[in-house]
Amino acid sequence: MNKIVVLTGAGISAESGIKTFRDSDGLWEGHDVMEVASPIGWERNKSLVLDFYNKRRSQLLNVSPNEGHKALVLLEKKYETTIITQNVDDLHERAGSKNVLHLHGELLKVRSSKNENLIYDWTDDLNLGDLCKENNQLRPHIVWFGEEVPMLDKAIEITSKADILIIIGTSMRVYPAASLIHFIKPKTLVYFIDPKPTIRENLYPNLTIIAEKASIGVVKLITKLIG
Structure with missing residues (x-):
């Protein structure tokens, strides 16, 4: 799988x-x-x-989970899926995702x-x-500025085993989360979903940019992946 x-x-x-x-x-x-x-x-x-x-x-x-959160839950029916989030909310869990790692803590x-x-x-x-x-x-x-990110090593380990990496709604400029893309395998497929992409498709191998907001772009991609 x-x-x-x-x-x-x-x-x-x-x-x-x-x-x-x-x-x-x-x-x-x-x-x-x-x-x-x-x-x-x-x-x-x-x-x-x-x-x-x-x-x-x-x-x-x-507030409530949106269509982007809900669509990600569908991945679990076909793939071994882990969500690594920089967000401190619980909207992924409320949408139904079972495997969520919070890099920056939980509100x-x-x-x-x-x-x-x-x-x-x-x-x-x-x-x-x-x-x-x-x-x-x-x-x-x-996790406040100046504090260690205790879940980072686990996030790196998980990311290094990914066959597909999906990046949603982040500038990829906030470290250490932005560094995770550097730990993927050479043939890992990468999808970047953001209405105003901050990276170019030629920046990484196997990168596809979907210039849409999450509620639209995620639904499009998940529909493609689960067939």
Whole structure:
């Protein structure tokens, strides 16, 4: 059975109404990225960071998977499929995908600020005074700037075995996720789906660009792949 790896970015979730964190001016919802997505920002103003992610969590609970998310589920009927996502939402899982690896963490989970192995499901607001079982403050289960990406090695291992790599809604400029394409086998087929492609077809062997938004381009490709 062919192995398919799908790498998804903010573009696929944006169609469900989730704002992409980084605006054109480089701010995240009016905040400098280091204020709300770095260990330094966390130490400086925990209340601000918690409020920022509480708002993101609330927004997530009021949106639904789109046709792009739903179409990817169909791949599992014919192929061994893994989704590696840069997104922190759970829209792939809600659509029905069973094998999802989150590179940058998950918005609906929190973890101990001292013991990264203590992780909890969380759908409510997270506040100062919410503690793990070791009595340490809980923080968003998000990989912040300056932190290691703990799932990267696993993502590299999975990508290196792919027969087909599908890239959806990402600029391929955010590292280390953008580096995954360098670990594929020489004959791996690559499909890049984005309305404004940032790479050229002659940049990689066996690359096909589908210049469509995810809800259209993914459906077209999946229809082709599953026959």
